[in-house]
Amino acid sequence: MQNDAELLDHILSHIDNGTTDLGDEDWHEPVANYSSQARFDAERRLMRRLPVPFCPLAALPELGSYVARSSAGVPIVVVRDLDGTIRAFRNACRHRGMQLAEGTGCTKIFRCTYHGWAYRLDGRLEYVPHEHGFPDLDKDNSGLVPVYAVDIRGGLVFVTQDEPVGPGALESLPDLLTDDQVLFDSNESVNDINWKLTAEATLEGYHIKPTHPETFYPYGYDNMNVIEMQGPNSRICFPFRRIEKLRDAPRQNLSLDRMVTVVNRVFPFASVNRLSQHYDVTLAEPESPTRTRYFSYKLTLPIPDGSAPTEEALTRAKKDVAFLASTGNKEDEKVVTDIQAAIGSGANTYYTFGRFESAIAHLHRNLAHYLAQLDELERDIVTIVP
Template structure:
């Protein structure tokens, strides 16, 4: 957020604290538990949410140098994201055009990608440089068998790719500004390209991917579930919410915000006292913490709607003078809070969803970010419930 937006959000938060209120959704929202447990619903989500629209892949600093690459599966499609020799970020299906083996794994830096199966080699622009056994493939159309291109873009210090091949005549560059709407300006103001990657962790909880996102979209649970960990530092069940198309921003106040009350508004700096939580549809949470960026991404299991993979990435300021031990402490707090409190309870909830004992869950008006997220899912899927 820019300075004026920070002041506006700060005023709203102080008003809610004084009035014992919070931003409210228009109405209570009822969601059928099949949204978390149905295989048919899961298949629809993979197709329409994860394969048909831009997916956030990380901050630009995930691929800082030419040749840097990231390989991961996105809803069943192996994706290779690479910064080319010209500095442009491109995305490809991570599938060799010979027999389908992945040409890269994990992350790293490479001048070319060599398939581990038979040694076919591709450059960072996806071009097939050549095959092994020239006699066996004499006359083969090398130029027409580069890696399959996926649309991608680097914008506002963020990386996006769409996990489906380019259509004939389609631009290889995604228009994410049109999709992000007003939130694009907000993200640009964060100067995210100046935050290098500190750490990446992945876990596979037995929960639906949407529950992993739900975890971060309301502060109602903080005084209850997190009373012995982070609750003393936050004002629970108080927050602001602003929607931007399918995306949204929720802001919550730290208890330290009261220190600003004696100051004239022009002298107030809300930055250390407000946490901004950006929900980038469909599966990403970007948290603007006091002095670093925390990114959570949730991906559905290929077969089981009750499983997912969740990634936590910590990005620190480029000009920090704090030792690695400081950032490791922040990483540890984030991991322990979610993995020891949120996700274990979520796994018990998932069992309940799958039991057939209840038909629905309910989101209150005091959970507007959660309501917006699930209403956005319904809209994107074209379903009524």
């Protein structure tokens, strides 16, 4: 990926020449891939076999902080252990399967609310009320069941539930979040939309002028992006017009904060967006071909000297969140809602993505590749276990 100084020169050359980044070819994606239950089920199985961001590390600030939610339909709890280690477990009691944690919080122990079995944050089963009732219980082997792997990369906690089909996003992850960014808001929402339609709406600037004529376009450009791929991930940069003021700025240590919107697609389900006054981390939890739950985290911009954000910066960040929610995000939501409603119209057997939309093609190409890997792995498993 280009650094901010390189990005600036790349953008200025597009401005001067009236150009934008172009992919090599267009892409056709079958509409059935957005509506088929079998395809959706395969995507969810793939999600369990890839490292996927579960939450920003900033959501686990204290010893004992935890986040519990479903990922690919499996209840998972991620916790910062009392020694600081980030761990992830299947969120199910080893007695009769009750979930041990809900939402977010901070705790010293996970105590099951059903019969009171208690687990340390490293997963060990610590206490069983009236233990004499379980003469065969092997306490050492009845701890919480960990996921296959936890990785902390780019300020995100990645969870791989089962043996992965490949490195996925971690093959080559761009810089995403820094330690000094403060989490100031988070929310959960549900949309009756296939997760890929929402992802696609963030991955090109071809729509900026027609879709956002009075909200984003007055501050930005028509169809002008820098599009970069890193592994299966992609990064799309949308410059603001005010970036032209930086034409003669010294390139050393140059920062494009407040001069660009940058969408990082963390393959395939997550997005880390560098916005004008804040960062947004959005994690999709596909629930059906037509329904997606979103977990969204808002963080302050990084501060070059690593100091804490000022009250003023925090106020600006919150205003930025409110501005987007009431303007451009609504316009994007209308687009994807309309597409979802027309998906069964029979008008299209495939959607076409042009050379301006190469990051979308990159997402679909890699998704197809990984689904083929999954298919191969599952066929092997069937062969081994008849």
